[in-house]
Amino acid sequence: MVTTTSSRTPLSSPMETPADTPASRTFKVSSVPSEDDRADTLIEIKDFDFYYGTKQALFDINLKLDDKRVTAFIGPSGCGKSTLLRCLNRMNDLIDGTRITRGGVKVRGVDIYGRDVDSIELRKRVGMVFQKSNPFPKSIYENIVYGLRIQGVKSKARLDEVVEKSLRGAALWDEVKDRLHESGLSLSGGQQQRLCIARTIAVEPEVILMDEPCSALDPIATAKVEELIHELKKQFTIIIVTHSMQQAARCSDKTAFFYMGKLIEYADTRTIFMNPANAQTEAYVSGRFG
Amino acid sequence: MSTPAHPFASRPTAGRKFENATFWFFRVATYIILLAGLAVFGDIILKGSSTVFGAFKSTEHFPYVTNTFLSEAPETLYVFEDGGVKREMGDTEYRAYRESRIASALAAGEPAPQFKSESYVYSAGGIWPCIVGTVLLVVGSMAIALTLGVASAIFLSEYAKDGAFVRFVRLAILNLAGVPSIVFGLFGFGMFVIFFDWNVSLLAGWFTLAFMVLPVVITASEEALKAVPQGFREGSLALGATKWQTIRSNVLPYALPGILTSSILGIARVAGETAPIMFTAAYVVRDKLPWDVEKVSDFFFQGVMALPYHIYVVSSKIPQNEYTSRVQYGTAFVFLGIVALIALASILLRNNLRGRYKW
Numbered sequence: 001m002v003t004t005t006s007s008r009t010p011l012s013s014p015m016e017t018p019a020d021t022p023a024s025r026t027f028k029v030s031s032v033p034s035e036d037d038r039a040d041t042l043i044e045i046k047d048f049d050f051y052y053g054t055k056q057a058l059f060d061i062n063l064k065l066d067d068k069r070v071t072a073f074i075g076p077s078g079c080g081k082s083t084l085l086r087c088l089n090r091m092n093d094l095i096d097g098t099r100i101t102r103g104g105v106k107v108r109g110v111d112i113y114g115r116d117v118d119s120i121e122l123r124k125r126v127g128m129v130f131q132k133s134n135p136f137p138k139s140i141y142e143n144i145v146y147g148l149r150i151q152g153v154k155s156k157a158r159l160d161e162v163v164e165k166s167l168r169g170a171a172l173w174d175e176v177k178d179r180l181h182e183s184g185l186s187l188s189g190g191q192q193q194r195l196c197i198a199r200t201i202a203v204e205p206e207v208i209l210m211d212e213p214c215s216a217l218d219p220i221a222t223a224k225v226e227e228l229i230h231e232l233k234k235q236f237t238i239i240i241v242t243h244s245m246q247q248a249a250r251c252s253d254k255t256a257f258f259y260m261g262k263l264i265e266y267a268d269t270r271t272i273f274m275n276p277a278n279a280q281t282e283a284y285v286s287g288r289f290g
Numbered sequence: 291m292s293t294p295a296h297p298f299a300s301r302p303t304a305g306r307k308f309e310n311a312t313f314w315f316f317r318v319a320t321y322i323i324l325l326a327g328l329a330v331f332g333d334i335i336l337k338g339s340s341t342v343f344g345a346f347k348s349t350e351h352f353p354y355v356t357n358t359f360l361s362e363a364p365e366t367l368y369v370f371e372d373g374g375v376k377r378e379m380g381d382t383e384y385r386a387y388r389e390s391r392i393a394s395a396l397a398a399g400e401p402a403p404q405f406k407s408e409s410y411v412y413s414a415g416g417i418w419p420c421i422v423g424t425v426l427l428v429v430g431s432m433a434i435a436l437t438l439g440v441a442s443a444i445f446l447s448e449y450a451k452d453g454a455f456v457r458f459v460r461l462a463i464l465n466l467a468g469v470p471s472i473v474f475g476l477f478g479f480g481m482f483v484i485f486f487d488w489n490v491s492l493l494a495g496w497f498t499l500a501f502m503v504l505p506v507v508i509t510a511s512e513e514a515l516k517a518v519p520q521g522f523r524e525g526s527l528a529l530g531a532t533k534w535q536t537i538r539s540n541v542l543p544y545a546l547p548g549i550l551t552s553s554i555l556g557i558a559r560v561a562g563e564t565a566p567i568m569f570t571a572a573y574v575v576r577d578k579l580p581w582d583v584e585k586v587s588d589f590f591f592q593g594v595m596a597l598p599y600h601i602y603v604v605s606s607k608i609p610q611n612e613y614t615s616r617v618q619y620g621t622a623f624v625f626l627g628i629v630a631l632i633a634l635a636s637i638l639l640r641n642n643l644r645g646r647y648k649w
Binding site (some may be wrong): 089091094096120121123124127128130132134135136137146147149150151196199200203 | 451452519521522523524525526527528529530531532535539540544
């Protein structure tokens with residue numbers, strides 16, 4: 001659990017070590033790299049420019065995201081982190097007037113904006129959890145099997161199995177096992193968000209994109225989702241957009257800091273929070289702007 | 291000079307009086323509307339119910355009771371005196387009665403009785419063919435309007451990208467809503483009756499009425515689709531559903547109650563309009579019932595009687611007298627009842643759906 005800092009004293013100079021800043025003192029960031037630090041690159045974003053109509057939202061993004069790791073995107077509101085996240089499973093295709101003018105995104109070496117790529121197939125492999133939990137107004141059971149049903153899975157035994165597995169995976173099974181056929185909307189906010197995660201892992205994607213999954217949750221529900229993220233990264237690659245720097249520090253392996261549509265710094269989370277190379281990053285993580 | 295007892299004591303100021311007057315204006319306006327509504331319904335129910343409830347007759351076989359006004363076709367009413375008794379009879383009944391009286395008189399060796407009768411057209415019998423015709427017109431035209439309207443609403447709100455074309459289509463729909471119903475009647479006459487050579491037929495009436503309610507159905511369906519949270523669509527698409535899968539299982543079911551609400555309004559309008567069917571589907575009188583056809587295809591190419599048109603005919607096309615007003619109000623009463631029944635059924639269906647899909 002994170003204790004909130006009561007006051008934020010301005011730093012005397014940007015050269016002061018971030019470890020001494022009030023904000024970073026509450027982070028539990030290990031300073032020793034662990035053994036399994038090496039990871040393969042799963043997603044590669046190269047020279048990426050993105051527009052909403054005539055307004056450029058992303059400028060020349062270059063980023064390599066690791067397989068089976070948690071990557072956090074942080075930055076102030078409107079910095080393009082959610083936009084980039086939504087580009088990774090082509091959710092931005094749904095918005096009129098969006099276009100990519102340069103560069104691209106490769107998942108496992110395949111350009112996902114290529115002409116022969118079916119965005120439906122892509123989204124089966126790259127799932128997404130939204131800021132506002134959006135369980136469908138169906139039963140908990142139907143919420144979980146939704147993805148399988150549209151793929152044509154009919155076997156009751158298989159669906160039951162997936163429901164239990166997904167709910168266990170989302171640490172929700174014990175809370176809802178006796179009321180699987182009640183509406184998903186009868187759950188609390190945190191449970192709804194975990195239901196959405198369960199629904200996503202039911203289709204067994206490789207990547208789970210999380211767009212500020214905890215911004216509408218209380219600290220206890222947030223802690224549960226964060227524990228869940230730790231569990232999930234054994235199986236899935238997770239990319240999480242967050243406004244909470246504590247959250248990025250707690251649950252991510254690598255962190256990318258965005259500002260004004262540009263990628264400012266991308267490094268190991270501990271580097272970003274303990275020893276950022278860029279003065280803007282340092283100012284942001286220490287709470288001096290944003 | 292009196293000093294107020296406490297700081298909050300009320301004082302009659304001009305502002306207060308104005309407030310009071312405004313309140314009473316709103317209140318009285320509401321009561322006037324209520325009165326007008328009560329007057330309309332009261333008039334029709336009062337005058338019409340006696341026609342309908344006075345037409346119950348017992349029969350010899352099941353179900354032992356029948357209502358001639360609801361189950362028979364319109365007939366000419368004969369009013370005559372026989373043996374000093376004033377009698378009113380419908381056409382068939384009158385002929386049979388006269389035959390039997392003449393026959394019995396001849397058998398008894400008496401001179402055949404003379405009947406001095408006055409006839410009033412359409413004032414006897416019932417309105418069964420009109421009820422059937424109206425129900426057929428409503429069902430057919432709403433089926434066409436809902437199919438076309440919901441499809442187009444889905445296209446406009448889910449598929450089409452906002453641009454000049456979509457704006458033009460919306461403008462066209464909006465304009466269509468403002469077209470007077472008689473113009474639709476004329477269009478249907480020129481298009482379906484003459485050009486397609488469908489004659490005065492159910493099919494021509496269906497399409498004319500459907501085109502008339504399409505703007506209502508499309509606009510309301512679009513609103514209903516827009517009211518479904520975007521999160522449902524995104525959540526579904528993010529699980530790898532196709533666009534149509536998403537719409538079918540995660541958008542349409544939740545928009546259905548709203549679409550039904552719009553169709554309730556549409557039903558009332560389709561059932562009530564006289565002008566569009568006047569040239570396209572309605573007959574003044576027709577002996578055969580719609581299912582009395584030789585081939586199935588003939589069913590679609592026959593004209594029908596309809597309640598609103600029947601009211602129009604008996605109110606303006608025949609000489610007015612005490613006997614015709616019974617039919618007028620009786621028909622209006624049945625008409626109101628049928629529209630209310632259809633609307634009630636749709637409302638029940640909608641509420642049922644609403645309860646099932648809540649978010």
